[in-house]
Amino acid sequence: MGGEMSKSKIFFYSCLFFILGIGLAPYLPKPLWVGTIALTTGCLIFFVTYPNKKFLLVFLGGIFLFLGILRYEAGIERSTEQEISFYNGEEAVFVGVVSVEPDERKDKVKLKVSASALRLRRDKESEKLSAQGGKVDEEWKGVHGNVLVNSKLYPKYKYGDRLEIKCKLEKPGVIKSDDGLDFAYDKYLAKENIYSLCYSPKIEFLESGQGNFLIGALLKGKEKFVITVNKILPEPQAAFLGGLLYGARRSIPEDLMNQFNITGTTHIIAISGYNITILAAMLLSIAKGVGVSRKRSFWIALFGILFFVIIAGGQASIIRAAIMGGLVLLANQVGRVSRIKNALVFAAALMLIVNPKVLAFDAGFQLSFAATIGLIFLSPIFENHFEKWPSVFGVKESLVSTMSAIILTAPLILYTFGRVSLVAPVANILILPVIPLAMAFGFVAVILGLINLGAGQIFGWLVWLVLSYIIKVVEFLSKISWASLDIGRINWSVLVLFYLAIGMFIYAKAQNIRKDAKLIKE
Structure with missing residues (x-):
């Protein structure tokens, strides 16, 4: 870290240390003491070595680590008579x-x-x-x-x-x-x-x-959606479409839900950034695949995310997930890793200021963040590797998105649930390309059903075909004897090693891509 740090790096590390402080706070015996020590140490080293700015990172680390711990502590419930x-x-x-x-x-x-x-x-x-x-x-x-x-x-x-x-x-x-x-x-x-x-x-x-009037209006609209879905489709397709369109997974039959778990495809029916980031990437790929310009593809995918937020009810967890999906789109639009890195840590810091507990205690947020990082930083590496592959029906894009998300989320899934799906890559490759189609057809069927129930039911047969295909794929793959492996939860130290290895892999591959790009220019 020799030399002066750019403003971009100062911003990035400030946000990163703030996030780190919030992440460490729940596991520290005396978090405020640790934060105060970090702050004091950082300040002392900086002032002793000033004007040498080589130790600026230590100073920033101390300040923002302390602020992160302080924010988490401020959000802890206090047992007073007013609570x-x-x-x-x-x-x-x-x-x-x-x-x-x-x-x-x-x-x-x-x-x-x-x-x-x-x-x-x-x-x-x-x-x-x-x-x-x-x-x-x-x-x-x-x-x-x-x-x-x-x-x-x-x-x-x-x-x-x-x-x-x-x-x-x-x-x-x-x-x-x-x-x-x-x-x-x-x-x-x-x-x-x-x-x-x-x-x-x-x-x-x-x-x-x-x-809140706005949230109330959104939920009333969602209620009409739910009623119409149940009128135009039989079960379990109706419950499945509800999971796709607005994250309503409670009505999905227990045996089908278990099959989604076994095949590693529950993200498509969960309100988290995991499924929205996949959806955003697929919408972007499909739009580009049919000849839509890069700029228009961005707005089409962004509208798709906004639509999901509206029909899902606009709650805090949904908005967090949408922000993650929006970051994937932004990464694709901007192209520069340095800019998207700052946008990613800034968005995470803002969400944690609002609710610092989600970092440690919300598996959905953790998976959202991991999947987003995968789609932003791993996807370009895999795209470069599969550059010569033909893009047919979005299969190549599905493979890239699936591998990127699975690699970054697998350690967290092992740490949280102790289960790994061995058929997840195949299941996602077969399913993800048709998910935007299922959602688009489902949305059209519901709108038609709201206008005229008969028209909605007729179009609903097309939706039924797509949904039935997905369900049959999940059912078939889940019956394979080795489809899922329960190995027990991994230790947090193993989790850290996993992500260190993944980080080193991304860094090494990114360096190789930069070198290749320079050679091509020369």
Whole structure:
């Protein structure tokens, strides 16, 4: 790092150290102490060696590592009387608004409720105390915080409904598993700022329309989409199209969902940047393949991402995924790695400022980020390698995108789930080229169905054919005895070694490409 650093490099490393600080904070015993030591060390080294700017990176590292740790610490839930989680373990009555789209399951619904007021419920002891003239706290208290309410399917509640809920508040914990793959449910919920659970509630509806107007409008539009999809297609094609168009995977049959897991194709029905980055790359490739200019291809793919955000409901996780997909498009449009590197770390830093917990506790965000890096930095290497291959029906582009995403996400999948799909490359090559087609046909069928149900059902047969092809491929490959291998979760140190090796490979290949380019010019 000798010599002066350019402004571009200063910006890049500042964002990178900030992200590193947020990533390290959850695993440090005393994160603020470590951050303060890093800040102090960086400042001391810089001021002692000034004006020699060789140690500027140490200075930047200390400052932004500290700021990253500080941001994570600021987002940690504090147990005060103003937080509803303070009353975990208590029987309570609280008032709140359903703050996201209800998560419907087969036999229940999960409501994320943003609380505004609470009072403790009377039990037998408090009633006895009250009858004897004792003091019982029945006053409403102003509180804030989120509660995940597990309720019955009926009556149905919607985003923006204001409810009065009676239940015992409980603290989330770790869900134990017989295979040793315990699920850190508390951390999973923490990324959504949920620190309280509510089971078997008694709910009283108070009023509707208390949420954000725009989100409410998007969810109403999505609801009409869901109803129309179910009218124009049979199962499991209807549930599958719902997964493709708006990430609704709960209604997909369990056996089909397991087949998606075995074949490593769940990303196509998940709301994460993993599927959007693949979708963006495929839309771009198809547009170019039919003769559309580079600039217009960019806008077509960008519109496709925007469309997904709108029909999926515009929630935070969807927007994060869309940003990742947009970065892939930007990388393809800009072409210069130095610029896209800065855009990538800046976008990641901004998303982590909004919610620092997703880096450590959100597998979807991690996979999104890894897939995006793969599509940005590995795709050009593979494109160069397969340059002489013919591009027929988008198969070459599908192969490049699949390999790039799989290589960068495989270590994370092993670390998180302990499973590797051996048929994933083949499955994705056979499926990904027709995914944009399935989504486009599905969208047209739904629009026709909204206008005229009969027209939507007629066009729906074409959608059914494409969806059935995908399902049959998944079913066939999942039945192969060696399709998936459960090897157990890898250690974090192995994860780091994997990514160091991948990083070295990308760097070495990039250097070779630059050398070849210089030789051609000469």
